[in-house]
Amino acid sequence: MIGLKRVYISADLEGVAGVVHAEHTHRDGREHDAARRLMTAEVNAAVDGALAGGATEVVVNDSHGSSMNLLPEELHTKALLVTGTPKPLSMMEGIQQGDHYHCAMFVGYHSAMGRRGVLSHTYAGSIVREVRINGRMMGETGVNALVAGHFRVPVTLVTGDNRVCQEAEKLLPGIVAAPVKEAIGRYCASGMHPQRARELIREKAKQAMGASLQPFKLDKPLRLELSFLNSGQAEAASLLPGVEWIDSVTLGWTAPDAETLFRILRVLINLGRGL
Ligand SMILES: [Zn+2]
Numbered sequence: 097m098i099g100l101k102r103v104y105i106s107a108d109l110e111g112v113a114g115v116v117h118a119e120h121t122h123r124d125g126r127e128h129d130a131a132r133r134l135m136t137a138e139v140n141a142a143v144d145g146a147l148a149g150g151a152t153e154v155v156v157n158d159s160h161g162s163s164m165n166l167l168p169e170e171l172h173t174k175a176l177l178v179t180g181t182p183k184p185l186s187m188m189e190g191i192q193q194g195d196h197y198h199c200a201m202f203v204g205y206h207s208a209m210g211r212r213g214v215l216s217h218t219y220a221g222s223i224v225r226e227v228r229i230n231g232r233m234m235g236e237t238g239v240n241a242l243v244a245g246h247f248r249v250p251v252t253l254v255t256g257d258n259r260v261c262q263e264a265e266k267l268l269p270g271i272v273a274a275p276v277k278e279a280i281g282r283y284c285a286s287g288m289h290p291q292r293a294r295e296l297i298r299e300k301a302k303q304a305m306g307a308s309l310q311p312f313k314l315d316k317p318l319r320l321e322l323s324f325l326n327s328g329q330a331e332a333a334s335l336l337p338g339v340e341w342i343d344s345v346t347l348g349w350t351a352p353d354a355e356t357l358f359r360i361l362r363v364l365i366n367l368g369r370g371l
Contacts, residue, residue: 098153099152100153100195100198100211100242101150101151101152101153101198101305102145102151102152102153102154102155102194102195102196102197102198103133103153103154103155103197103198103200103201103305104154104155104157104190104191104197104199104200104201104244104249105139105142105143105146105154105155105156105157105175105197105200105201105202105203106157106159106187106188106201106202106203107135107138107139107156107157107158107159107160107165107166107199107203107204107237108159108160108202108203108204108205108206108256109121109131109135109160109161109165109204109255110130110160110188110204110205110206110214110215110217111203111204111205111206111214111255111256111257111276111277112131112134112138112204112256112276112291112293113134113138113276113277113287113288113289113290114131114277114287114290115131115134115135115204115214115215116132116214116215116283116285117162117215117286118215121160121161121215121330122159123162123164124200125254125309126241131165132165132166132167132289133167134172135156135160135165135166135204136166136167136170136171137170137290137294138203138204138255138276138290138293138294138297139156139166139171139172139175139203139204140170140171140172140175140294141293141294141297141298141301142201142203142253142255142297142298142301143156143171143172143174143175143197143299143301144172144298144301145298145300145301145302145303145304145305146201146298146301146302146304146305147174148298148301148302149197149290149301149302149303149304149305150305151168151192151198151304151305153176154172154175154176155178155190155197156171156173156174156175156177156178157183157188157189157190157191158177158178158179159177159186159187159188160178160204162181163178163179163180163181163183164179164180164181166179170265185234185243185342185355185358185360186244186362187212187240188240188244188358191243191244191247191248191249192355196247196248196249196306196362197244197247198249198252199249199250199251199252199253199304199305199307199309200241200244200249200251200252201251201252201253201255201301201304202237202240202241202251202253202254202255202256202264203253203255203297204255204256205236205237205254205255205256205260205264206235206248206256206257206259206260207235207237207238207256207257207259207260207263208219208226208227208233208234208235208236208237208238208263209224209225209226209235210226210233210261211224211235211259211284212259212279213257213260213263213279213282214256214257214259214277214279214282214283214284214285215282215283216235216259217364218234218235218236219223219236219361220237220245220365220368220369221323222325223325223329223365223368223369224322224323224324224325224365224368225323225324225325225345226321226322226323227320227321227323227361228319228321228322228323229241229314229318229319229320229321229357230314230315230318230319231321232314232320234267235260235263235351237254237260237263237264237267237268238263238267238312239358239361241267241268241312241315242265242313242318242354242357242358243273243354243355244311244312245311245312245313245353246311246313246353246355247311247355248250248311249311250309250310250311250312251264251309251312252270252271252272252304252305252307252309253271253272253273253274253300253301253304253307254268254272254273254274254366255273255275255276255300256275256277257275257277257278257279257285257299258275258277258278258279259279261274261275262271267312268309268312269308270308270309271309272300272301272303272305273300273305274293274296274297274299274300274301275287275363276293276296276297277293281328289328292321292335296317313354314354316349316352317350317351317352318350318352318353318354318357319348319349319350320347320348320349320351320357320360320361321342321346321347322346322347322348322349322361322364322365323343323345323346324345324346324347324368325345326345327344327345328370329345329368329369329370330345330346330347330368331371332367332368332369333347333364333365333367333368334347335367336360336363336364338361338369339364343358347364349364
């Protein structure tokens with residue numbers, strides 16, 4: 097509808113300022129509750145910035161792990177929260193619903209497995225070694241942007257460490273980036289005070305409301321190649337009819353569109369868990 101500017105936020109945890117370790121990101125980690133508060137405050141900053149930039153509605157999807165990280169009572173009162181698991185579209189649940197979104201924003205994101213960066217991984221750190229789509233290596237930023245693109249929504253903001261910001265800028269030229277920490281190693285970073293990180297995110301989210309980016313799309317059909325950490329995981333996932341073996345740890349699948357590709361990717365990862 098004319099005049100409506102709906103904004104979609106997918107919120108992860110590894111890219112939040114001050115977060116560097118599994119003690120922050122695992123549900124039973126000793127620093128997890130502190131990390132949840134930091135995450136909620138950064139999301140609030142993005143919501144605030146989006147509203148200042150003209151957003152009329154902001155939907156926030158809690159996209160980390162069990163999807164029960166954001167503290168509902170402390171979340172911005174104007175935001176709608178998608179929480180709990182499993183969700184049909186996982187980190188992008190909600191992007192498919194309702195009227196078209198003006199843009200999507202990725203908050204607290206991290207770089208892809210195989211790349212440097214704080215807590216880098218791609219969906220499942222103990223299962224996925226690499227995801228390639230049409231021959232290009234993709235992390236969560238790329239795959240999730242492709243899902244947003246399927247629903248004609250451009251991703252205009254990424255926040256996280258300097259590495260994920262570089263990854264996003266390379267893949268999605270014109271995206272507004274808010275680097276809140278510099279990766280020193282996989283489990284260490286030098287970062288700004290959380291309050292300053294929130295100010296930066298608020299300012300960049302406001303700016304991102306005016307960014308003119310096209311929805312991210314690749315030529316169809318989309319070719320997915322998923323490399324697992326070990327051959328047993330690939331064997332378990334190869335039970336899915338239609339899957340092709342590429343090498344001892346890599347399976348292939350050709351999908352007609354990004355939503356189907358995302359669903360197949362998640363099925364393969366879940367089968368790879370061998371549960
Ligand atoms: Zn993640």
